[in-house]
Amino acid sequence: xxxxxxxxxxxxxxxxxxxxxxxxxxxxxxxxxxxxxxxxxxxxxxxxxxxxxxxxxxxxxxxxxxxxxxxxxxxxxxxxxxxxxxxxxxxxxxxxxxxxxxxxxxxxxxxxxxxxxxxxxxxxxxxxxxxxxxxxxxxxxxxxxxxxxxxxxxxxxxxxxxxxxxxxxxxxxxxxxxxxxxxxxxxxxxxxxxxxxxxxxxxxxxxxxxxxxxxxxxxxxxxxxxxxxxxxxxxxxxxxxxxxxxxxxxxxxxxxxxxxxxxxxxxxxxxxxxxxxxxxxxxxxxxxxxxxxxxxxxxxxxxxxxxxxxxxxxxxxxxxxxxxxxxxxxxxxxxxxxxxxxxxxxxxxxxxxxxxxxxxxxxxxxxxxxxxxxxxxxxxxxxxxxxxxxxxxxxxxxxxxxxxxxxxxxxxxxxxxxxxxxxxxxxxxxxxxxxxxxx
Amino acid sequence: xxxxxxxxxxxxxxxxxxxxxxxxxxxxxxxxxxxxxxxxxxxxxxxxxxxxxxxxxxxxxxxxxxxxxxxxxxxxxxxxxxxxxxxxxxxxxxxxxxxxxxxxxxxxxxxxxxxxxxxxxxxxxxxxxxxxxxxxxxxxxxxxxxxxxxxxxxxxxxxxxxxxxxxxxxxxxxxxx
Numbered sequence: 001x002x003x004x005x006x007x008x009x010x011x012x013x014x015x016x017x018x019x020x021x022x023x024x025x026x027x028x029x030x031x032x033x034x035x036x037x038x039x040x041x042x043x044x045x046x047x048x049x050x051x052x053x054x055x056x057x058x059x060x061x062x063x064x065x066x067x068x069x070x071x072x073x074x075x076x077x078x079x080x081x082x083x084x085x086x087x088x089x090x091x092x093x094x095x096x097x098x099x100x101x102x103x104x105x106x107x108x109x110x111x112x113x114x115x116x117x118x119x120x121x122x123x124x125x126x127x128x129x130x131x132x133x134x135x136x137x138x139x140x141x142x143x144x145x146x147x148x149x150x151x152x153x154x155x156x157x158x159x160x161x162x163x164x165x166x167x168x169x170x171x172x173x174x175x176x177x178x179x180x181x182x183x184x185x186x187x188x189x190x191x192x193x194x195x196x197x198x199x200x201x202x203x204x205x206x207x208x209x210x211x212x213x214x215x216x217x218x219x220x221x222x223x224x225x226x227x228x229x230x231x232x233x234x235x236x237x238x239x240x241x242x243x244x245x246x247x248x249x250x251x252x253x254x255x256x257x258x259x260x261x262x263x264x265x266x267x268x269x270x271x272x273x274x275x276x277x278x279x280x281x282x283x284x285x286x287x288x289x290x291x292x293x294x295x296x297x298x299x300x301x302x303x304x305x306x307x308x309x310x311x312x313x314x315x316x317x318x319x320x321x322x323x324x325x326x327x328x329x330x331x332x333x334x335x336x337x338x339x340x341x342x343x344x345x346x347x348x349x350x351x352x353x354x355x356x357x358x359x360x361x362x363x364x365x366x367x368x369x370x371x372x373x374x375x376x377x378x379x380x381x382x383x384x385x386x387x388x389x390x391x392x393x394x395x396x397x398x399x400x401x402x403x404x405x406x407x408x409x410x411x412x413x414x415x416x417x418x419x420x421x422x423x424x425x426x427x428x429x430x431x432x433x434x435x436x437x438x439x
Numbered sequence: 440x441x442x443x444x445x446x447x448x449x450x451x452x453x454x455x456x457x458x459x460x461x462x463x464x465x466x467x468x469x470x471x472x473x474x475x476x477x478x479x480x481x482x483x484x485x486x487x488x489x490x491x492x493x494x495x496x497x498x499x500x501x502x503x504x505x506x507x508x509x510x511x512x513x514x515x516x517x518x519x520x521x522x523x524x525x526x527x528x529x530x531x532x533x534x535x536x537x538x539x540x541x542x543x544x545x546x547x548x549x550x551x552x553x554x555x556x557x558x559x560x561x562x563x564x565x566x567x568x569x570x571x572x573x574x575x576x577x578x579x580x581x582x583x584x585x586x587x588x589x590x591x592x593x594x595x596x597x598x599x600x601x602x603x604x605x606x607x608x609x610x611x612x613x614x615x616x
Contacts, residue, residue: 007602011571011572019466
């Protein structure tokens, strides 16, 4: 068969199924457009559950730590940058078979959210750790949807689960993530989710100058930034629907806030857009962010000086490292990274523990990979140094690299923790950054 | 957002031709988005976005020779760029895929073909969808995408070559449109 014949047959089969598409009432479609504008009003109509807990920093010193299983070779002692270790989920307290969704740190305590299958459904799990190697299950409400974002600041932490408009929830902890209470539930971030649009989830939350700032796909399927003083009452501060996505919010080195995303039409001149403000309640109009080629900002580090460039046209291609020296408004490619690691397929970038950290996998699917650098221009350290990368069982989940990828990065002290989201990945990695002044 | 452009539902009564336009074009626009983004539910959402945009500017768009071309330009841009290829979207899909039965990938039975189309470059995929699904000529595709007819021919030639190689089919020259 020629490709032309196959194309025409494929098209014909689609046209034969057009009757299966239900035509909605035009008025209902316009009604939905109008409802989006009302999100800000709806977001203030919350049921507030009292959530005041005494700050108790519980040390679990009385319980002997479980023996963790460390596999794989470590970087030899004397490494000028640090040392790697591989830890199995089963031995760490996380448990095998858990998928992981969010990881956060206030610098000393790591907070982790995930899910574990049980009795035919998924159960949200929350863990905390002070060393990244031993994890303790937290006390929290029972929930069967996903926690998709965690943030922490000065002993207070919040966890957001917003997988569906009416089913969003917010938990708060005042004891370093040991116990969690529900502080908001319902249409906190929007009212409805037309067609279960997949991006409809709050994807991140951070703290800035007295405000919790949540961002991501709004619960009605679009993009927004919500702000809250108390994690109970949330207000829509930016509705990006007419402009594009909101993929992240970071604080720049100058102390202002930068929100970034992909333009709604993603033309060359509006491929990446951003909002810059000193006031989380006022974001103004989006402005173009200059990136090289057809790359959008896949992940931006705190400070807005380092980012992953992701090709808008093709999923799974090499991701160059981008750098900015003007607070995130323009980005240029770090040619030394691309030259050294032409197959790097990075998913996340962080600046933590005195290191610039990039994590993901490779376009050759060589398993979890991370690249670390003490400063721009310094040599890169790669890891984890496993002889045999994990081989994940066959899965029907699309887009997951077959040998796993690293997507969650956070540090406690000088220990950087690297995790992948997939339940099938049975291990995670820690890197102890050297403290001998080489950093 | 243009607050004044989407009025109360009674406003629809003052633009009856929009209703007819919506009803006559909706399914084909959803199908176009579906083959480009790979998920029928998402395609419906994108198509509705495109029609909402058309409604906001209906006074102007209704005077176009082919308002459907305008809607198609909006929807193919939405379907091939901002939504499906963002890293965060990929993560969300992976999370959701674990929880629910897979959504029908797209309308039609030959999803290998449409998946191969979605793996093409953005412009190539748009050109293929408009050529075969919509049976549009080079000039019509050029009008929808806002590019030159010669550019359409280049994209289609490259797309057919890539698809033939990927799907192990023979490459023959399509009849001129």
